[in-house]
Amino acid sequence: MNMTKIVRTTADLFYPFCLVFGLYVVLHGHLTPGGGFQGGAVMATGAALLLVSRRYADIIQSLRQNTMKLCEAVGLLMFITAGLAGLFAGGAFLHNRLAGAGGLFGEPVAFGANPGVLNTAGLIPLLNIAVGIEVLGGLTVILLYMLSGLKESEP
Amino acid sequence: MITRLLLAMPFLTVAVLLLLALGALLFKRNLIKMLMGLSLMESAVNLFLVAIGYRQDGIAPIFTNAPQTLMVLPTVQALTLTAIVIGVATSAMMLSFAMVIYKKYGTVDVRNIRKLNG
Amino acid sequence: MRTALFTAILLVLLAGFLQIAVGLPFGKPARTDMDDYFLAHAQDQAAANNVVTSVVFDFRGFDTLGEATVLFTAVLGVGMMFRKLKPGEEYEHD
Numbered sequence: 201m202n203m204t205k206i207v208r209t210t211a212d213l214f215y216p217f218c219l220v221f222g223l224y225v226v227l228h229g230h231l232t233p234g235g236g237f238q239g240g241a242v243m244a245t246g247a248a249l250l251l252v253s254r255r256y257a258d259i260i261q262s263l264r265q266n267t268m269k270l271c272e273a274v275g276l277l278m279f280i281t282a283g284l285a286g287l288f289a290g291g292a293f294l295h296n297r298l299a300g301a302g303g304l305f306g307e308p309v310a311f312g313a314n315p316g317v318l319n320t321a322g323l324i325p326l327l328n329i330a331v332g333i334e335v336l337g338g339l340t341v342i343l344l345y346m347l348s349g350l351k352e353s354e355p
Numbered sequence: 356m357i358t359r360l361l362l363a364m365p366f367l368t369v370a371v372l373l374l375l376a377l378g379a380l381l382f383k384r385n386l387i388k389m390l391m392g393l394s395l396m397e398s399a400v401n402l403f404l405v406a407i408g409y410r411q412d413g414i415a416p417i418f419t420n421a422p423q424t425l426m427v428l429p430t431v432q433a434l435t436l437t438a439i440v441i442g443v444a445t446s447a448m449m450l451s452f453a454m455v456i457y458k459k460y461g462t463v464d465v466r467n468i469r470k471l472n473g
Numbered sequence: 474m475r476t477a478l479f480t481a482i483l484l485v486l487l488a489g490f491l492q493i494a495v496g497l498p499f500g501k502p503a504r505t506d507m508d509d510y511f512l513a514h515a516q517d518q519a520a521a522n523n524v525v526t527s528v529v530f531d532f533r534g535f536d537t538l539g540e541a542t543v544l545f546t547a548v549l550g551v552g553m554m555f556r557k558l559k560p561g562e563e564y565e566h567d
Contacts, residue, residue: 230521231419235529237440276545279538294534299520309516313421321521327530327537334541338548342447345555349454359495366494374487381479408508411500416524418516428508429524436529437540444547451554 201352203253211253218246226332227325231316236328240335247340256353260344268340275334282326298322365406372399386453386463390446397442404435 226239251259286295299322300308307319347353360367372395379392408431414421416429453463460468511528519527529537 229526230523231417232523233415233417233525235436235523235526237436272545272548276541279541283534283538294531294538296519296531299518307520309418309520309522311516312424313418314522316419316522321519321527322531324519324521324526324530327534328526331537331541335544338544339443341548342551345551346447346451346454349451349458349555362499363495363497365499366497367491370487370490370494373490374483377486378479378483381483382476406499407497408502409500410502410505416512418522418524426512426524428502428505429511429528430508432525433528433533436525437536440540441543444544448547448550451551455554 202255202258208253211249215246215249218249219243222246222332222336226328228316228318229328230321230324231318236331237335239328240332241339243332243336244339244343247336248343251343251347256347256350257355263340263344265341265344268337268344270337272334272337272341275330275332275337278330278333279327282323282330286323294323296322296324299324365402369399369403369406372396372402384464384466386456386465386468389465390449390453393449394442394446397438401435401438401442404431404438407431 222239222241222243222245224239225234225242226236229235229239247263250263283294286297287293289297291297298304298306299320300306301322305319305322305325307317309317309320376392376396376399379395380389383389383392408428410425410427413425413427414423416426416432456468457463462468511532512524515521515524515527515532519531521527521531
């Protein structure tokens with residue numbers, strides 16, 4: 201349903217901050233509370249803000265359903281590929297070989313309390329990003345499908 | 356006696372929430388109200404899972420700038436994360452079922468939705 | 474008749490749940506062997522500061538793969554409900 205111009209302008213100004221905060225929660229999942237699922241839900245809140253303040257016919261031109269379906273499929277495929285990479289390079293499925301081995305995300309962590317370093321924890325940030333993209337795509341696709349079933353959204 | 360009752364407050368809350376949600380499922384006729392009862396039951400079970408894993412005077416199990424080493428149990432919180440996501444998935448599916456049922460029958464009263472073909 | 478039966482079932486369940494709720498110890502979990510192992514070895518084997526994330530994605534990563542698949546299947550189910558019907562097709566198949 202179309203809301204007033206004040207609401208639409210505020211939603212347009214506000215949704216980039218939601219996306220940035222969600223990305224922060226996803227990326228720092230191995231240091232602070234958070235991770236893939238939580239950050240993906242925060243990012244889907246930004247998309248929901250756009251969907252609430254406009255009519256379905258206006259928003260379907262910019263927030264396309266096919267783009268969000270692609271996001272969701274790419275997220276799940278990235279998760280499975282990261283697991284298979286651990287299988288082919290020796291070890292088990294989803295084996296965390298990059299932890300403590302130098303290189304990308306590879307610094308070791310000493311035991312006990314410490315200020316966190318972003319470069320640690322091996323395969324975990326990659327899995328966080330994959331799940332974050334999947335949850336953003338999945339929740340937005342659910343919202344778009346449910347909005348398309350309303351009586352006012354039929355052409 | 357009073358102290359023991361106050362110490363068990365999280366579990367008493369879980370029991371009350373479970374029974375209220377079960378009452379909503381059994382006594383209500385509207386489909387949307389029954390779905391609200393189911394969602395409330397899922398929230399009560401998540402609260403029970405988190406309350407099981409509490410250690411006295413423990414902090415959250417995160418080592419970044421941690422003031423002490425005694426922490427609560429981390430496995431139960433991982434179980435709760437999975438349970439919350441599965442609750443979202445089933446709620447989305449059930450609500451879309453309710454929308455299509457309303458489109459076909461014109462009502463969401465479960466006493467009138469009884470035609471089963473096949 | 475049905476209302477009385479359901480109320481009786483709810484009262485019996487209330488008594489049972491209250492008995493269990495007062496009997497469970499709050500703040501002293503019974504067995505903590507697995508969680509002590511996770512707390513002691515998360516920074517050494519998974520190299521992450523957040524123990525819950527290392528349990529979800531490293532020690533028990535296979536369950537998270539199943540959960541991501543469940544979310545994908547739910548979106549599939551919702552998409553199946555809202556498809557556009559072809560002309561001449563209605564909601565009920567006889």
